[in-house]
Amino acid sequence: MHKIKVLQNRVKNLFEGRNYIDNPKELYDPIQYSLSQGGKRLRPLLSLISCSMFGGNLKEVENSAIGLEIFHNFTLLHDDIMDQSDLRRGMPTVYKKWDTNTAILSGDTMFVIAYQYVTASSPDILVDVLKVFNQTAKEVCEGQQFDMNFEKEANTSIEDYMEMIRLKTAVLIAAALKIGAIAAKAPKDEWERIYEFGILIGLAFQLRDDFLDAFGDVDVFGKPIGNDIITNKKTYLFLKAYENADKNSKVELDAAFALSGKEKVNNVLDLYAKFGVKTDTENKIIQLHDEAMDILKQIDINNDNKDELYLFLSQLIKREV
């Protein structure tokens, strides 16, 4: 098992200096812009960690790992149009810097490039990798659609929300890990275990994101605090607050969400505290984390090999990496 630092460096090298510039430049410049912004490169890293953990040859997973990262960035390009997001990683989004048509077509092209990398996998793992990749890509689209539906719905249950983030976020994290196991030629039972592990970690990761928007440190989180509150986004916290509030308290929540600016954020945060939303969310994250670790324990490999993944993911959920 390689140390995380080694794998992180290897992922960095996979992307550093990679050039997507081609003709016509109107199509490829936005791709270069999007893919050279960096980001955590979390999904390729998880593929390498998983492949290494199962004793695989990292060369076998690298092309798919690059494909997963490019796919993820493609979804951001299109999501940013649909959500009308102006900033991404502190930079103007492609749709804002260029226009909607550019973000659509450059996004489509990135999707093809992602498939070109996946196609470069060894023939003996190609079909299995592709099946995971296809299914995941479809589910990510479904997740985005559910997310957009929720913004128009009056009543969204926490159960619906968990299913939405499973599709929109968790399946890609789980797929990254599963593709690592496929590339390492681990037994098929283990593909499913690491996938289920990834789903739970992905859910915890998204709830942590929701949590930090309300209770995070702006310097660590990298985004302004309270943005979800300002935009009335239906996060786990939002839905939990309404679930926990009795009939009278719902009026208080409605009133707080009808305010604006800093006053709105402070009032909502006070109610989140009053209705136990902070504790409930933290507990849910711990529960998902523990369930994930129980699955990791069942995976039949040397425990030493699991340590790096265990440590990295614990830090990830705390958002220390």
Next chain:
Amino acid sequence: MHKIKVLQNRVKNLFEGRNYIDNPKELYDPIQYSLSQGGKRLRPLLSLISCSMFGGNLKEVENSAIGLEIFHNFTLLHDDIMDQSDLRRGMPTVYKKWDTNTAILSGDTMFVIAYQYVTASSPDILVDVLKVFNQTAKEVCEGQQFDMNFEKEANTSIEDYMEMIRLKTAVLIAAALKIGAIAAKAPKDEWERIYEFGILIGLAFQLRDDFLDAFGDVDVFGKPIGNDIITNKKTYLFLKAYENADKNSKVELDAAFALSGKEKVNNVLDLYAKFGVKTDTENKIIQLHDEAMDILKQIDINNDNKDELYLFLSQLIKREV
């Protein structure tokens, strides 16, 4: 070699009753709408014709043929947003019937579904089919970008135009034929020959489309005549007119294109006749057709097997099918 009618029926059966409805319906309803409108199903038919011509088993090409058709329809969904087209096959486009976000995300999902069909190819041909499919998908995006660029440019050469329609239209027709040859396990030299043949046919097909917009019979063409003229679209005819016109005549063309409605169409058509555009375009189509047939002759299979393809494509370029 199967008769074209048999293959056309087989393609019809491939799509008839195919159901894309799934959850969330906001995502899948537009896919069902788009894919049940029919259309010529030209690309899957070409794959089947090619596979049959090379003596292959049609079962081997059917999944890719479906994938090619779904890919083609995905590009239409996104193109219709970019080109702000309100009608497609006489029906409201997805972006018009629903909205831009729906057309983006349902389009993305169709792209994945196309890959799911391609992935279902036999493992022994999968890598070769995927490579063609990926490269083609990328080039179609490049073609759409060049097309959009041209609408903003003052000077577009006929050479640039031919390269644009090669990418936007011809490569997918060529890929459909090549994938048929791959599925039939034809020798690699033949893959390239049928591909080059497809490029020439694809170019001729697009020029025929340009031609019929100006000189076609509305009942046969299925679209109103003169639409390209009304919208100042840079077609082969438009570019050829300016190429053929001397300095003084260019002023006449400018004046005609500055008009509107029926007067505009009639004036432009008169100038097209005056500058020999009709004859030049017809000659170019014949030239491309003849070059294609020369390549077809070089393909090392029984001439009887080529007859059906020869006949079908001659009719296609005349738009009798």
